[in-house]
Amino acid sequence: MLGLNKKDMTLLIVVTxxxxxxxxxLNPFPTDSAMAQFxxxxxxxxxxFAIFGIFxxxxxxxxxxxxxxxxxxxxxxxxxxxxxVWMYKLLDYNVIWGLPLAIVTSGIFALLIGFVSMRRxxxxxxxxxxxxxxxxxNLAYSVLTPITNGxxxxxxxxxxxxxxxxxxxxxxxHLFGLVMNSSAKxxxxxxxxxxxxxxxxxxxxxxxxxxxxxRIFRSPFGMMLRAIKSxxxxxxxxxxxxxxxxxxxxxxxxxxxxxxxxxxxxxxPLAGAERMQWTASGEVxxxxxxxxxxxxxxxxxxxxxxxxxxxxxxxINDTVLHNWFAFLPDGLEDFVVFLxxxxxxxxxxxxxxILFMLVVTFLPGGLxxxxxxxxxxxxxxxxxxxxxxxxxxxx
Amino acid sequence: xxxxxxxxxGKRFGGLxxxxxxxxxxxxxxxxxxxxPNGAGKSTLLNVLVGKLIPDTGSVMFDGQSVLGRKPYEINxxxxxxxxxxxxxxxxxxxxxxxxxxxxAKRDGSFRMHAIENMHDEKDIVEKAESMLEDxxxxxxxxxxxxxxxxxxxxxxxxxxCLAQEPRLLLLDEPTAGMARADTNNTIDLLKQIKDExxxxxAIIEHDMHVVFSLAERITVLAQGTPLVEDTPxxxxxxxxxxxxxxxxxx
Numbered sequence: 001m002l003g004l005n006k007k008d009m010t011l012l013i014v015v016t017x018x019x020x021x022x023x024x025x026l027n028p029f030p031t032d033s034a035m036a037q038f039x040x041x042x043x044x045x046x047x048x049f050a051i052f053g054i055f056x057x058x059x060x061x062x063x064x065x066x067x068x069x070x071x072x073x074x075x076x077x078x079x080x081x082x083x084x085v086w087m088y089k090l091l092d093y094n095v096i097w098g099l100p101l102a103i104v105t106s107g108i109f110a111l112l113i114g115f116v117s118m119r120r121x122x123x124x125x126x127x128x129x130x131x132x133x134x135x136x137x138n139l140a141y142s143v144l145t146p147i148t149n150g151x152x153x154x155x156x157x158x159x160x161x162x163x164x165x166x167x168x169x170x171x172x173x174h175l176f177g178l179v180m181n182s183s184a185k186x187x188x189x190x191x192x193x194x195x196x197x198x199x200x201x202x203x204x205x206x207x208x209x210x211x212x213x214x215r216i217f218r219s220p221f222g223m224m225l226r227a228i229k230s231x232x233x234x235x236x237x238x239x240x241x242x243x244x245x246x247x248x249x250x251x252x253x254x255x256x257x258x259x260x261x262x263x264x265x266x267x268x269p270l271a272g273a274e275r276m277q278w279t280a281s282g283e284v285x286x287x288x289x290x291x292x293x294x295x296x297x298x299x300x301x302x303x304x305x306x307x308x309x310x311x312x313x314x315x316i317n318d319t320v321l322h323n324w325f326a327f328l329p330d331g332l333e334d335f336v337v338f339l340x341x342x343x344x345x346x347x348x349x350x351x352x353x354i355l356f357m358l359v360v361t362f363l364p365g366g367l368x369x370x371x372x373x374x375x376x377x378x379x380x381x382x383x384x385x386x387x388x389x390x391x392x393x394x395x
Numbered sequence: 396x397x398x399x400x401x402x403x404x405g406k407r408f409g410g411l412x413x414x415x416x417x418x419x420x421x422x423x424x425x426x427x428x429x430x431x432p433n434g435a436g437k438s439t440l441l442n443v444l445v446g447k448l449i450p451d452t453g454s455v456m457f458d459g460q461s462v463l464g465r466k467p468y469e470i471n472x473x474x475x476x477x478x479x480x481x482x483x484x485x486x487x488x489x490x491x492x493x494x495x496x497x498x499x500a501k502r503d504g505s506f507r508m509h510a511i512e513n514m515h516d517e518k519d520i521v522e523k524a525e526s527m528l529e530d531x532x533x534x535x536x537x538x539x540x541x542x543x544x545x546x547x548x549x550x551x552x553x554x555x556x557c558l559a560q561e562p563r564l565l566l567l568d569e570p571t572a573g574m575a576r577a578d579t580n581n582t583i584d585l586l587k588q589i590k591d592e593x594x595x596x597x598a599i600i601e602h603d604m605h606v607v608f609s610l611a612e613r614i615t616v617l618a619q620g621t622p623l624v625e626d627t628p629x630x631x632x633x634x635x636x637x638x639x640x641x642x643x644x645x646x
Binding site for chain 1: 445466467468469471472476477479483484485486487488492495496497499500501504505506508509510511512513514515516517520556560
């Protein structure tokens with residue numbers, strides 16, 4: 001169905017169901033319970049899951065398939081955001097103008113950067129992309145202020161043209177009147193579930209681009225990219241020119257990043273230069289490796305994992321910890337809080353770093369490999385239970 | 396006029412004259428061996444033929460066209476395939492996928508973007524790859540991870556991949572180096588079979604005299620970057636100059 005084999009179709013259906021029911025799944029704890037702060041089912045975070053999922057899926061098309069490690073993908077994220085905000089300023093708040101433009105401009109950017117960077121491979125390629133991204137960041141931050149509004153960030157002002165703006169049109173991003181930041185809240189017992197337009201918009205796009213990435217993985221083009229990762233020498237001596245293949249992969253993944261950047265600006269009509277900084281480029285590398293580079297689900301899992309940590313762990317502070325450990329004697333309570341303190345709040349990076357090291361050391365295939373190992377273990381225990389039962393009658 | 400004509404080719408690396416005045420003509424549909432002691436310039440010559448090195452002087456014509464200045468993939472598309480000393484295959488791909496890639500290269504040229512179609516829907520490619528695997532006696536290994544095969548099987552796959560492109564000239568760089576005797580004999584049989592069944596010219600660089608004398612119809616002996624003699628295997632065996640430069644040393 002849809003040009004996919006049974007296994008891929010199942011994966012796509014599972015991802016679709018999980019995406020559409022995320023407001024339930026990510027909200028397992030009742031609103032008033034102590035665990036409620038671990039709930040991730042609020043619009044802002046769910047949107048980030050979907051958007052950074054798209055970013056990581058696109059990054060994986062380049063890194064996972066060809067092995068070319070780009071350290072400059074945040075540049076395309078920024079280009080996408082600026083494109084969308086400019087369309088708000090010139091036309092109106094309908095995201096239908098900005099998103100296609102974000103994909104096109106980031107594609108053109110990727111073509112230029114890729115054309116130069118792809119002349120080298122390995123570490124030199126990574127450094128070239130990093131250099132280009134930092135140049136883009138600095139341009140956006142200072143030189144190109146008329147276009148990017150410098151360090152203030154690009155935003156919509158009252159005196160902007162907005163030529164298509166209707167009299168009754170919403171004054172925040174929307175899709176033909178479907179306002180992104182409006183939500184429906186449904187209370188069920190002690191739980192409250194939030195269904196946000198913006199999240200579902202991002203979610204549906206994420207499912208579509210996930211489907212596209214499966215098709216690319218299974219296509220002859222995808223096979224060529226894996227072949228390039230495997231052996232460039234054989235590729236060249238088989239009459240194939242690796243350069244256009246890798247460049248095409250770079251442009252496609254740049255367009256994914258541009259789309260993700262455009263969606264960020266579709267949720268919140270702002271675009272700032274800091275979105276292009278190298279830390280943002282590094283984050284998508286972490287997401288992909290943490291989840292499992294070269295797998296279909298890996299980057300999505302990695303993106304979810306990191307965004308969850310960033311938003312949930314960073315919110316735990318000392319007061320929360322004192323509440324948790326209030327049952328301990330005073331001195332001991334202070335000591336435990338003192339021990340945990342560096343790993344929470346602003347120190348969430350430390351926790352993430354440790355987890356990243358553990359995953360890379362013990363699960364080189366990322367979270368996906370962890371899942372596969374657990375599945376294999378369950379299968380083995382089942383077989384062990386089955387085997388004696390079968391042999392018994394013979395005795 | 397041979398299918399491959401090398402004229403006055405010279406190549407210098409700093410102070411070392413790796414090749415000097417090499418003249419070589421490989422006739423169509425023959426097996427031509429190039430032998431010589433270590434450092435004779437065999438590998439340099441091969442690298443010139445496939446476009447990896449550009450010579451300082453001289454010309455290399457394949458089927459009436461110059462190969463000089465062309466990229467390896469362009470030379471390959473002209474009809475020259477190369478088998479490496481250590482098998483160069485796609486170790487992370489399945490055996491069938493390995494075989495499908497040269498089939499795509501033959502049909503679609505050096506680049507074609509088909510990113511949406513499923514590769515298993517390309518019936519003609521899959522069929523061709525499968526029949527090629529059968530020719531190589533590897534049909535049972537089609538789903539195997541190419542990297543996990545034995546050295547001999549990797550070599551067999553690599554030769555099959557080259558043949559799938561239907562090249563007019565097949566270059567082999569010490570195809571039996573580091574192989575056990577049984578694998579060497581299998582490779583010789585395979586190459587004999589290819590020579591008998593296909594319209595193909597084979598140029599082979601080899602150290603192993605057993606391989607050379609079982610296959611070659613013409614032999615060129617290189618020494619210190621220049622061809623010493625070119626003749627039939629029978630005459631080469633007894634040639635005094637060759638004995639002195641090569642066989643004498645190793646015998």
